[in-house]
Amino acid sequence: MPGLGITYGRGGATSNLQDLQNSDCILIEGSNMAEAHPVGFRHPMIAKRKGAKLIHVDPRFTRTSALCDIYAPIRPGTDIAFLGGLINYVIQNERYFKDYVVHYTNAATLVSEEFEDAGADGLFSGWDAEKQQYDPRSWRYEGTPIDYASVGGSQARLVGEGTGGHSDPDGDGPRPNDPTLEHERSVFQILKRHFAKYTPEMVEKVCGTPREAFLAVAETVCENSTPEKTTSLCYAVGWTQHSKGVQIIRTAAILQLLLGNMGRPGGGIMALRGHATIQGSTDIATLYNILPGYLPMPDVNMDNDTWRDYVEGQTAKTGWWNNFPKYITSIFKAWYGEAFDPSRGDEVFDHFPRLSGDHSYYPTIMAMKDRDVKGSFVFGQNFAVGGPHAKLARDALRGLEWLVVLDAFEVETATAWKMDGVKPEECATEVFFIPTALVAEKDGTFTQTQRMVQWHDKSVEPPGEAKSDAWFVFHLGRRLKALYEDSTDPRDKLIQAVTWDYPTQGEDEEPDIESILKEINGYTVADGKPVSGFAQLKDDGSTACGGWIYAGVYADGVNQARRRKPWTEQDTAAREWGWAWPADRRILYNRASADPDGKPWSERKKLVWWDEEQGKWVGNDVPDFNATKRPDYEPAPDATGDAAIPGDGPFIVNGDGLGWLFAPVGLKDGPLPIHYEPVESPVPNILYDKVQYTPTARLFDRPDNPYNKPQDPKYPYVVTTYRLTEHHTSGAMSRWIPWLSELQPELFCEISPVLAAEKGVSNTDWVTVSTSRGKIHCKALVSDRIPVYDFDGKKIHTIGLPYHWGPNGLIQGDVVNDLMPVSLEANVAIHEAKAFTANLEAGRV
Numbered sequence: 001m002p003g004l005g006i007t008y009g010r011g012g013a014t015s016n017l018q019d020l021q022n023s024d025c026i027l028i029e030g031s032n033m034a035e036a037h038p039v040g041f042r043h044p045m046i047a048k049r050k051g052a053k054l055i056h057v058d059p060r061f062t063r064t065s066a067l068c069d070i071y072a073p074i075r076p077g078t079d080i081a082f083l084g085g086l087i088n089y090v091i092q093n094e095r096y097f098k099d100y101v102v103h104y105t106n107a108a109t110l111v112s113e114e115f116e117d118a119g120a121d122g123l124f125s126g127w128d129a130e131k132q133q134y135d136p137r138s139w140r141y142e143g144t145p146i147d148y149a150s151v152g153g154s155q156a157r158l159v160g161e162g163t164g165g166h167s168d169p170d171g172d173g174p175r176p177n178d179p180t181l182e183h184e185r186s187v188f189q190i191l192k193r194h195f196a197k198y199t200p201e202m203v204e205k206v207c208g209t210p211r212e213a214f215l216a217v218a219e220t221v222c223e224n225s226t227p228e229k230t231t232s233l234c235y236a237v238g239w240t241q242h243s244k245g246v247q248i249i250r251t252a253a254i255l256q257l258l259l260g261n262m263g264r265p266g267g268g269i270m271a272l273r274g275h276a277t278i279q280g281s282t283d284i285a286t287l288y289n290i291l292p293g294y295l296p297m298p299d300v301n302m303d304n305d306t307w308r309d310y311v312e313g314q315t316a317k318t319g320w321w322n323n324f325p326k327y328i329t330s331i332f333k334a335w336y337g338e339a340f341d342p343s344r345g346d347e348v349f350d351h352f353p354r355l356s357g358d359h360s361y362y363p364t365i366m367a368m369k370d371r372d373v374k375g376s377f378v379f380g381q382n383f384a385v386g387g388p389h390a391k392l393a394r395d396a397l398r399g400l401e402w403l404v405v406l407d408a409f410e411v412e413t414a415t416a417w418k419m420d421g422v423k424p425e426e427c428a429t430e431v432f433f434i435p436t437a438l439v440a441e442k443d444g445t446f447t448q449t450q451r452m453v454q455w456h457d458k459s460v461e462p463p464g465e466a467k468s469d470a471w472f473v474f475h476l477g478r479r480l481k482a483l484y485e486d487s488t489d490p491r492d493k494l495i496q497a498v499t500w501d502y503p504t505q506g507e508d509e510e511p512d513i514e515s516i517l518k519e520i521n522g523y524t525v526a527d528g529k530p531v532s533g534f535a536q537l538k539d540d541g542s543t544a545c546g547g548w549i550y551a552g553v554y555a556d557g558v559n560q561a562r563r564r565k566p567w568t569e570q571d572t573a574a575r576e577w578g579w580a581w582p583a584d585r586r587i588l589y590n591r592a593s594a595d596p597d598g599k600p601w602s603e604r605k606k607l608v609w610w611d612e613e614q615g616k617w618v619g620n621d622v623p624d625f626n627a628t629k630r631p632d633y634e635p636a637p638d639a640t641g642d643a644a645i646p647g648d649g650p651f652i653v654n655g656d657g658l659g660w661l662f663a664p665v666g667l668k669d670g671p672l673p674i675h676y677e678p679v680e681s682p683v684p685n686i687l688y689d690k691v692q693y694t695p696t697a698r699l700f701d702r703p704d705n706p707y708n709k710p711q712d713p714k715y716p717y718v719v720t721t722y723r724l725t726e727h728h729t730s731g732a733m734s735r736w737i738p739w740l741s742e743l744q745p746e747l748f749c750e751i752s753p754v755l756a757a758e759k760g761v762s763n764t765d766w767v768t769v770s771t772s773r774g775k776i777h778c779k780a781l782v783s784d785r786i787p788v789y790d791f792d793g794k795k796i797h798t799i800g801l802p803y804h805w806g807p808n809g810l811i812q813g814d815v816v817n818d819l820m821p822v823s824l825e826a827n828v829a830i831h832e833a834k835a836f837t838a839n840l841e842a843g844r845v
Contacts, residue, residue, distance in 0.1 A: 003249025009653025
């Protein structure tokens with residue numbers, strides 16, 4: 001999530017769901033919250049009862065829209081134009097929170113004379129047409145070199161949550177800036193010029209949003225973003241799953257900084273995760289290029305030959321990433337125990353894996369298809385249905401020598417060998433299907449949408465031979481250690497060294513999950529006592545910690561994630577329910593809830609403040625700041641780490657303590673957001689007419705992954721995919737449940753009455769939806785919830801498709817994701833599922 005990470009320092013949701021009750025306005029965009037996050041949506045409804053205004057911006061009129069005060073339709077894939085219009089409205093009408101902006105953002109900072117904003121060609125300075133990538137050196141601040149360490153060491157592979165940034169002043173002088181915000185090269189003036197073309201008229205033309213609806217949104221958001229009031233933004237995969245998804249979120253993050261809504265009660269940005277522990281899966285850490293806690297993987301293309309090179313290269317001079325040596329040393333100590341001594345780090349590090357290229361999900365699927373991958377383990381994922389261009393993924397599975405699938409049901413990923421008309425005897429893939437326990441059948445934690453870790457206890461034993469996935473991994477690890485115990489091959493040293501001594505329970509020797517949580521929390525090596533937080537971690541090997549951001553979840557030897565004090569017995573912060581990273585802070589960047597002198601901006605919206613008598617920050621949350629750092633603290637010129645952050649720098653992970661309106665480093669697709677059309681679009685990009693879609697989009701130009709050309713008359717309609725409350729993503733946990741299947745028994749596509757009339761289709765008729773990748777058959781749901789957009793006199797129709805069906809289970813349907821291209825965002829390689837083109841015909845063609 002570098003959209004949030006580059007702007008604020010961390011990529012997680014900045015607040016918590018119950019804090020939405022404190023909002024005066026809630027803008028929901030990129031999410032159908034009422035249906036996709038129905039439990040969380042209770043909090044906006046409580047806020048509405050208390051007088052808050054609710055706004056929904058979405059391509060479809062949904063149950064969320066029906067419960068909001070304002071609904072603004074938007075053409076899929078145009079969110080940057082809409083949000084950019086809000087930014088322009090805020091600046092042009094001087095509705096920004098000036099004191100907040102001047103002191104807490106980089107608005108006053110001067111940018112190098114070499115920087116050139118995007119012109120008609122839609123490209124910033126530094127674009128290399130031959131390499132098809134940016135060189136960001138011209139984006140730097142005036143008189144300032146670029147320091148990549150603070151953004152995880154490499155702009156070339158930036159992903160994940162913990163990505164802040166820093167651009168160090170050259171020498172001892174202060175960074176050139178203009179607090180009046182009038183200098184033409186100040187970030188504020190660059191921002192003002194950049195978004196000037198995003199007028200209400202342009203928003204209406206590009207997004208299809210009626211001017212009146214846009215202005216109602218803009219004025220409502222501004223009215224409720226003042227020292228006395230706050231607005232919150234909520235989004236989900238409707239923003240992320242685009243070829244410029246990171247920049248969509250960046251635009252929202254910029255808007256919230258201008259309005260002064262960050263770090264304050266009822267403000268912030270709520271990144272709604274799509275499953276109970278999606279946040280946890282990236283925290284502790286399933287992405288190929290980060291280690292737990294968003295620590296960067298070593299890379300063969302960097303100076304990572306030795307332990308010392310790696311540690312020094314990833315350590316920032318200022319800001320929180322100055323602590324990188326403590327966190328990485330502690331994780332190696334947790335994993336390799338006595339075998340790892342940081343003073344002789346190369347003994348282990350020499351054998352540690354390095355990144356050698358892009359090994360993310362989609363390139364790996366392509367490599368499977370090309371027979372460059374021999375085998376695969378698949379845990380809790382059904383990418384034969386749930387991923388883009390799912391037919392290509394199934395073809396890829398059939399290219400493996402062996403496949404291990406762990407799931408509670410026989411999902412399509414486990415049966416690709418007999419799908420798509422393939423003769424099983426001609427598929428050489430050996431498949432091992434391992435039945436696994438469901439959530440209620442095992443102990444463990446969820447880390448949910450607000451960074452909160454919550455413990456759940458096993459309710460029942462899993463049926464038959466089913467075991468937890470932790471059981472499988474633990475015992476596989478045991479067998480591997482036994483297999484390589486006597487090996488003299490250097491490549492096996494890590495397997496021999498890895499600590500694998502978790503206690504077990506019962507006849508089946510189920511690993512004790514709480515012991516894993518203790519290791520993740522961290523402990524002092526000498527006595528095994530849990531650390532109380534990441535401030536206790538050391539870089540000398542005296543502490544071990546499996547995930548520094550979770551340090552404190554087992555403080556005092558107590559499972560803090562198990563806390564369950566009812567909400568009726570505490571205030572809305574609910575500090576005694578579960579545990580949130582980092583350090584149990586419920587609202588991130590909360591130093592910004594007070595003015596530069598440490599006083600609350602208003603009594604109504606106070607959260608933390610400086611108590612002169614006690615000499616520390618106090619309030620209703622754990623201060624996201626050095627608790628004893630005075631508001632008037634000024635760092636020495638040679639200060640490092642947190643000591644280099646001034647007393648009025650709320651964004652402590654960023655090396656300057658500021659929120660970044662302009663990103664001088666850290667993103668592959670530019671320092672500011674730009675509206676581009678989706679890779680597949682039926683209309684031209686009228687904002688930047690010389691570039692259709694983002695030039696940094698990652699495309700796979702190969703015969704088995706064709707793209708619909710922009711404005712191709714064969715594919716005139718826009719498809720957007722969405723979730724249903726009754727089904728779980730690819731259907732892997734719902735299509736086998738009778739009562740859920742009965743509630744949503746059949747695949748359908750949602751179309752407008754206008755399109756239905758043009759195609760001669762009635763409600764519940766069969767239709768065929770096709771792209772250059774494939775086609776599906778489904779029933780038509782004719783609904784006036786789907787707006788028809790006017791683009792220069794041309795009708796632009798949207799087709800809404802839920803993506804939960806497949807050929808297995810109690811109910812079957814065609815695979816919607818067979819239609820989708822593999823077109824990826826530059827920074828995090830997410831696919832573009834929310835806007836691509838297709839054709840629709842009546843009947844089963």
